[in-house]
Amino acid sequence: MVLDESSRKIIGLVIGRCEEKAEALRDIFQEVEKRKNEANDRPAHDIFLAMSSILKTLHTSPYLDRKNRNPDRVLGTCEWFVNHQLFRKWQESSSSSMLWVSADPGCGKSVLARHLVDSELRTTTSRTTCYFFFKDDIDDQRSAKSALCCILHQLFTQREILFSSEIVKRLETREIHFTDSFDELWEVLIMASQDKNAGEIVYILDAFDECEDQEHSMLAQALCKLYRTEKAFNLKFLIISQPHGTIRRGFQPLDMPGLPLVHLSGESEVETDKIAREIDIYIRARVQSIRDRLTLSLEDEQLLLQGLLRTPNRTYLWVYLTMDLVQDDIGINKLGIRKAVSSLPPTVDHAYEGILNKSHNPEEAKKLLHVVVGAARPLALAEMAVALALQPDHQSYEDLDPKADKRFREYVRDLCGLFITIIDSKIYLLHQTAREFLVQDDPSKGVHPEKARLGEARPKSNDDELRWKSSLQPRESHRILCQICVWHLLFTEFETHSLDENEILSQYLDHVFLHYSAKNWAYHSRASSIEDDDAITDSLLAICDARTRRCLTWFRIYWADTKADFPQNFTILMIASYFGLERVVELLLKRDDVEVNSLNGTYRRSALSWASENRFNGVISIWKGTDVDVGDRYGRTPPSYAAWNGHMATTKRLVKAKARVDSVDEIGRTPISYALCRARAGSVEVISRELLTSAVGKGHKTIVERLPEKAANMEAAGDDGQTVLWLAAESGHEAVVRLLLEKGANIEASAYYGRTVLWSAAESGHEVVVRLLLEKGANIEARGDDGRTALWSAAESGHEAVVRLLITNHSTVRVVCL
Structure with a gap:
């Protein structure tokens, strides 16, 4: 069929339009497919981001x-x-x-x-x-x-x-x-x-x-x-x-x-022998290294090797330390080698003593070692240089004259020899045994006077006297570090700069040692009991003053690691309470210008709330007349924070201070639920016991109802053997007594001196509770260790109605007079 020109144009136009429609449909299908792929890929992408974030978080240590x-x-x-x-x-x-x-x-x-x-x-x-x-x-x-x-x-x-x-x-x-x-x-x-x-x-x-x-x-x-x-x-x-x-x-x-x-x-003996033979291999390798470095003759090498192998009870650590001592003493002839091997340290402790005895400045070495063993983390060379240079009369960085890193590295090595090792520009003790050698196990023994005077001229230590051993008391190490940190935080630089948050957080990059001081001064203060020193207490009050730029500087640096919003409007009492500074809190509570129950702006929390979260029981015990139930912006009270963080002793202390155990926060949680959720195995029962005891003592039936059976241990006894039913009866809370009996509490449980639940209610004169106990079958004839009955107790206490009730329920009345 032959089409004329007009028909061809019409058909061409139709085909063209169809092709346009097809192209448009093709574009639509492609867009749909693209969106579909994007939809499929998005979860995978989200998972990848989540995995990357988790892996970054897991990398807690290099x-x-x-x-x-x-x-x-x-x-x-x-x-x-x-x-x-x-x-x-x-x-x-x-x-x-x-x-x-x-x-x-x-x-x-x-x-x-x-x-x-x-x-x-x-x-x-x-x-x-x-x-x-x-x-x-x-x-x-x-x-x-x-x-x-x-x-x-x-x-x-x-x-x-x-x-x-x-x-x-x-x-x-x-x-x-x-x-x-x-x-x-x-x-x-x-x-x-x-x-x-x-x-x-x-x-x-x-x-x-x-x-x-x-x-x-x-x-x-x-x-x-x-x-x-x-x-x-x-x-x-x-x-x-x-x-x-x-x-x-x-x-x-x-x-x-x-x-x-x-x-x-x-x-074991067999394995010890094998290890000893391998240590000999190590000795030979070290001696060969010394021979190559000092160009010793074969005869000199053998002389040195034989001297080392003669020492009994050799360990790798002993060899490492001894070889360092030997290298310094070896001469270029046999006489020097003989002298070196004739005075080899017999033990690792003697090797440590020999290393430290070579220090050109024993007192400075001792201070450095105090800082190393007491520091919360290893200090960098630049930080240690500042720590050693700091003096009480220094007021700014301009007063310091710390040594440059390279010079200071050499200075540290001259001070302490192999006792100290420097890795990635951070200072460590060589080995765990170095700490055990230096630090006193029992601080109550004190330091021997000879060990305290390491800077004085003295004869060389013999095998029976190791003056460096146990020469450092942990409390003294923390005292030295606390002083260094406090002196540093009092620098004028920290009272004159901008309070812009970003600028404050960049301060520790510009000021060496600031990050360490900000993070750890309070820890060292608590560990050293330095607050008893009135001179340092004044300085602690100064750096805790939340109205100053100085305090805001170090506190923002400290808070940055918490990854929480910075708490605005902190007071000096909140700072001291947050960090557990008992002496400072005690002084502040005597001042008229300190508001005990004030709340900070961000979280609406009190000083007591912060102390409770951080388990500072000593601080909590100082307060008298403080509101222990004040809630924050989330409705959480101090016992809720203590319980949530698993602080059993703190929770107990607050409960004994009459804190409510049924206060509900905005997510429906109570101190009890936090305690049950967060406490470790073994602690749950103790915390629940304290909370249940409080609820029973105050007659909070709803709290007792809410407790799970495991938590509401009916037979758990207090210090004097009182069960919760005994306490409820003593307090006269009839509804709670009825509930506990329904939960299966033992009606005949006795406390101190064998006194029963009925005896407890009778002595306290709670007629309604006595009637309930009698209805439930309480033994009216039960006697305590002294032979006294519930009737005797009620009569002695003058509770006439209870006496009549007991007589009515007992056909024979026999009073035992003691």
Whole structure:
């Protein structure tokens, strides 16, 4: 069919329009598909952002750097362990198990741990290895929670598939920050380890004995619970520690046949011999290094080697310290070598003594060591330079003359030798045993006068007298640090600058040591009891004065780490209460210009509320006539804050001060619900007992009704044996007595001297309660330890109506006169 020109034009126009419509539809479909893909991608993108945020939060400690603080092993060492049949059996096992390795100090445990992580147990396609090196001189390295955070960070970065959306959602939706909850972190660790894609997982924990005591116990309990339960996954823990009894007792529930705990004891005679032979390998390597550096002859090398090998009970630490002493004493001839090896320190303690005795300024060395052992965190070289330079008459940075970093590094080494180590420009003690050598175990013993006068000329210490040993008292270390911080915060620079928030927070970048002073002055004050010194008390009052620029400067820097809104309109009493400064609070409460119950602007909280949250019972006990039930902007009272933070003793103190236990905040929570929600196992019952006792004593029936059965322990006895029913009867609260009886309380429970519930109500003259108890079958003839009955008690107390009621309910009345 042939179309004419007109028809072709019409058809062409129609086709063109169809093509335009098709193009438009195609664009619409593409846009729909694009939006659909974007919709699908958005959750994934959100999850990625959440995962990144969580991983950043989990990175609480530079664990890789901390591992690498420990040197690599010398070839031929660590073999006693890696070739041991117990280790090999544990390593080759396909089931979950725990290996505990113990050895004495200075035996190379941390070097072994690094070797295991880097070599023997390194991560492979089928095995994931994570680790944490505890260290008691660094805050984030002595925390079990920090350890779990770092292990999870390693696990999720090495095996991203284990970082499930379920775990992401769980961590995102926690009411409290998950890094502050051991239980939450542990549950997530187990969740990830049980994943079908997990494969073999190895967790290595070095220096377990340097973990903070309470968290160390929590971790030991969690491990025991894990391995006493059958688990279908391959999760292995390798724990390395000193052979402390507390650790042994913590793992005791697993130390029986059939349970997956293996203890490889490096302190046993067989293993000690193997370690000793490997230490000899280390000695030979160190001597060879000295020979090469000092160009000793082969004969001189052998003379030095034989002298070192003659010393009994050698450890890696002893060799390290001794070689440093020897290098300084070696001459270029045999006489010098003989002299050096003839006076080798017999023990690590004597090596420490020898190192510190070489200090060119013992008093300055002692001050530096006080700062190192007492500091809340390791100080940088620049911070330590300021700390040592600070004097009480300094008023600004212009008065200081600190040494430059390079010069100060050399100065520190001259002061303390190998006793101090500098890593990433931060100052640490060389080893845990260095702290044990210096710091006095029992501060009540005081410091020997000879040890206190380290700066005086004296003869060289002999083997029987170690003047540096136990020469530092912890309280004195904190006193020195408190003084340094307070002198620093009184600098004129902090009273004259802008109060702009951003400028204040940048101050610690411009002013060395300000961040440390702002964060830790109050901690050192509490730990040193320095407030008893009237001179320092005046300075503490000055830096607590919330009306000054100085106070706002350091307090904003301190508050920045809380990640909460800054509390406006804080008062001097709030500052002192928040930081637990008892002496300062005591002085302030005597002043007429201090309003005890005033509230700050941001949170509408009182000084008592802040002290309760931070568990400062000494401060709380000072207050008299304070409103213990004043609520903040959320309706939360001081006992709510104490209970929410798990402070049992504080909660009890507030309850005894007549605080209400039924005050409800804006989300419907009470102190009781917070206590039950937050308290650790074992504490819940005690807190609930105190709260229940208070509710019963005041007749709050609704509180008793709300308590779960576990919390409302009817038979829990107070200090004098009174049950809650006994207390309710004594107080005459008939409704509460009836409720407790309905809940199953023991009507015949007796308290001090065998006095029963009925006796309690009768003595107090509560006729209605006595009638109720009789109706419920209370034994009217029950006698106390002294033979007295409820009738005798009522008669003695002059309660005529109760006496008539008891006589009416008893056919035979016999009064025993005593």
